[in-house]
Amino acid sequence: MQSEEWHRFSRKIRHERPRCEMCVRMRQVGMNNLVNPSQDVHHIKKVRDYPELSFKRSNVMALCKKCHKKLTEQGK
Structure with missing residues (x-):
């Protein structure tokens, strides 16, 4: 179970990073x-x-749900 502290932090x-950081990086390299x-x-x-x-x-x-799933499945 995740704490209230984690929910606030998340x-x-x-809010500070409204766009998926992995999507942004992939776009920058043309992928x-x-x-x-x-x-x-x-x-x-x-x-x-x-x-x-x-x-x-x-x-x-x-991250967006798709990128988070991808990283989690890769064990990262």
Whole structure:
């Protein structure tokens, strides 16, 4: 279960980064034309391995559902 603190943090990140960061990067290199709105916040370094980075802005990415699913399926 996710804490209220996480929900506030996640909302703030998505507000600050309204577009999916992965879609933006893919568009910049010509791999995609569509940039979706951010809907999820993804930890770059996994919380189970680095719990101290749970609320570090530098350890999260704002992603759309599709990109978040793709990264999660890749084990990232």
